[in-house]
Amino acid sequence: MSSILVFGASGQLGQCLAHVAQERNIPGIVFPPEAQANILDVSGLQALFAEHKPAYCINCAAYTAVDKAEDELDLARKINRDGVENLARLCGEHGTTLIQISTDFVFAGTGNTPLVETDAAEPISVYGLTKLEGEQVILAHTRQFFILRTSWLYSEYANNFVKTMLRLGQDRDELRVIWDQTGTPCYAIDLAGCILTIIESQSQQYGIYHYSNEGVTSWYDFATAIFELSGTPVKTVPIRTAEYPTKATRPAYSVMDKTKAKTQLGIAIPHWRESLAVCIKALS
Template sequence: MGSVLVFGASGQLGQCLAYVAQARGTAGLVFLPEAQANILHLEGLAGLFAQHQPAYVINCAAYTAVDKAEDELDLARKINCDGVGNLARLCGEYGTVLIQISTDFVFAGTGNQPLTETDETAPISAYGLTKLEGEQVIPSLTERYFTLRTSWLYSEFAGNFVKTMQKLGRERDELRVIWDQVGTPTYAIDLAGVILGIIESGSTAYGLYHYSNEGLTSWYDFATAIFELSGIAVKTTPIRTSEYPTKATRPPFSVMDKTKIKATLGVAIPHWRESLKVCVERLAAVQ
């Protein structure tokens, strides 16, 4: 296997990939933080491809500030679409396999059934729109790609909902958490393992896949589980989305169907509570 370039390596998923690669003894990964490898600079990217001749590229670089994107659509589009296009173009030229990370926010989330890869996309936020545009630019530039849509990422690394809830739960007597948005939390360590598994398998079943942990929950029930597993006693009150207005609209139901990735790539997926327990235990060990 040739080298694997990881773009956006300083973010949450990039750090999880480094952790899992080290734990598994996976060699050949080159971690490129944004300061070293800007996906908007095509000339610099071309130099990296020429230097490393990568067999795979994992793109963890993204504009993920969901609310800010409403005011910064052009910047979000540059990173989430144009930058992805730059990587896809070079992957096509070099015969490199691109692994792109996308999101459940490409859906409107107005239904109540798990969403498949063939369901209609209809993003209701600038962030979701630009991530969908990034998905759509890839197939015209390379046939060798895996696009993985995921949701509600958390881990021991970087800022995320689990760490925020633990902090607030220890600081406050009461928290109000939204209960009418339903989805699936995804342990980024699990996602990192799936990504490395795809590379190690050498699969050529290219295309679009959904990956999150199993099960479904609301943000309120997710927060309650975090407090239970963390031993944090805080009163938690469920509220409607309308009681906590945000600039960007979130999909109310974004549970994704994982049948395709399980059947095609043989991926085993743990339930979200099992993975949350692992994460909380690891956080406790380092605190």
């Protein structure tokens, strides 16, 4: 297999990709250090593509500080749009397949039925807007791409909701958690597995796909399950979004329909509680 270049290798999904690639013994996957793999450094990117001649480029690099982005539009746009455009242009020139990670935040989240890939993208935050712009620049530069929109990402690696809840649960008897935002958690190990399955199968079913775990939940129910599965004696109290104001507005309903990924890519997707149990066990 020709080489696979991973950008954003030190982040949560990058670390999960390294873990799953090692488990599956996948050859030729390269995790360059961020000093050499800055997606805003065009000459550095050109050197990497010339050296490795990648068949696949996986972009996990992103500006993901959702609230901070409201005050840092230019920086978020540089990383989430301009950096992606740099990669898309090089992928187009080299015949490299680009796998880009996007987000449920491209949707307004005002509906109540699972979102399909063709539903209107109407972001309500700077983060969502810049991630959508990243999707759009890919379409302008290459046809060989997979855009995977995901949601509520967590794992054993980096900072995420599961690890935060477990940490807070050590110090508190009670936690107030939002119950009126509905979506689906995604175990980043499962997402990494999906990405590597696409590569191993050499699929050419290019396009935009939704990927998270199966099922539907709220942040409150997610937190309750975390404490239940980890045996942490914490009482969870449901609160409304209005009781926990944030700089950026979140989608109220961002459950994504994964039918396309399952049928066109042949991806098997576990239920979110099943994957959460796996993660909790790994963390303990």
